[in-house]
Amino acid sequence: MSAQTGLTPLLGVRDLRKTYATRGGLLGRRTGEVRAIDGISFEVMPREILGLVGESGSGKSTTGRVVLRLEEPTSGAVSFDGNVITGLPQLEMKRYRREMQVVFQDPYAALNPRMTVGAFVAEPLIVHGLAPNRSEREEKVAALFKQVGLDPRFMARYPHEFSGGQRQRVNIARAIAMRPRLIVADEPITALDVSIQAQIVNLFQDLQQELGMAYLFIAHDLSMVRYLCHRVAVMLRGRIVEIAPTEAIFTDARHAYTRSLLSAIPVPKPAIERLRRPIAFDYETEKPSPEATLQEVSPGHFVLT
Known part of the structure; x- marks a missing residue:
């Protein structure tokens, strides 16, 4: 579901399902x-940042x-720039x-501890033949390090020599090495200190404006989602229950689960926080029927009913 019409979505997801067997x-x-994903559909437009939020285990x-x-996927279709990519051979x-490209949640686990960070960032350039000789690779990697706020002199170091925020910057440098049009950021700030999270979110925003990329930004920190994203999709137990422009989600949430999530956002004022009461959500009494579909309740605002 998209608020924009007449444009070809960069990413299109139609009735996507993913099930895992229990034994x-x-x-x-x-x-x-x-059912980790239970028939979801959404679109990401060129240069758009779509936030995907929900509790742990929701399928994000x-x-x-x-x-x-x-x-x-178990079933359904994923298209990129109008071309269906589900079922395509790996070649x-x-x-x-x-x-x-992707930026994972754990910046240390995403790195190879046996490789220097410079070699790690250069690897996709080698695989895709974008830098045929060593000097050209080193020049490109140095430029990428500067772009994400790292000193190129760090290229010869190993992952254990960096802080969490610096490691995530290395992962971002690798993700943008080939100038992708879409980045899936899978909770990229969750494992970082609070003081570093805002820096990484600002880096994502700066890179998006500079390079014109689109993001599927997966997160559970709603305050960061509000700051960064153009639209927000809310997931509950494998289904999207609401999708709308960001401000519409935060000021006019229609689904009970969305309102419950928003009520849990901390308020940085102790006097108000002590009096505030989160809105409870009981899935068993309010769960959507299997036949429920996303319905447009206002322009660009869809709710599962």
Whole structure:
């Protein structure tokens, strides 16, 4: 669902589903299935930042991995720039890999501890043949380091020599190395100190304005989502229950779950915070029916009903 019409979405997701088998017993027989993604549809337009929010286990990160085809969907379709990429052989997917990159949640786990950070950032340039010789690679990596706020002299260092924020900057440098058109940022600030989170979000914003990329920004920090994103999609147990422009979500939330999430945002004023009461949400009594679909309640504002 998009607020914009007449334009080709950069990323299109249609009725996407991903299920995992559950197994039990001594022989590990299949006992059921978990629907991590249950028929979601949304679009990301060129240069747009779409926030994907929800509680842990709602299916946000699985959505990001399936969109990038790091995992294969059970059913549904993902398109990039109007071309369906689900089901494409990996060799044909290679050209789309240059256009779609990811920044993971844990900056240290995403790095190779046996590689210098310079070699790590240079690796996609080698794979895609964008820097045929060593001097050209080093020049490009040095420029990328400057672009994300790192000293190029750090290129010969290893991941353990950096702070969490610096490691995430290295991961961002690798993600933008091929000038992608879409970045999936999978909770990229969650593992960082609060004092560093704002710096990384500002870096994402600066890079988006400079390079014109679109983001699928997966997060649970709603204050950061409000600051960065153009639109917000709210996920609950594998389904999108509301999607709208950011300010509409924060000032005119229509779904009970969205209102519950917003009520849990801390207020930085102790006197107000002590009196504030979060809005409870009981999934069992308010869960949507399997037949429920997203309905437009105002221009660009869709709610699952």
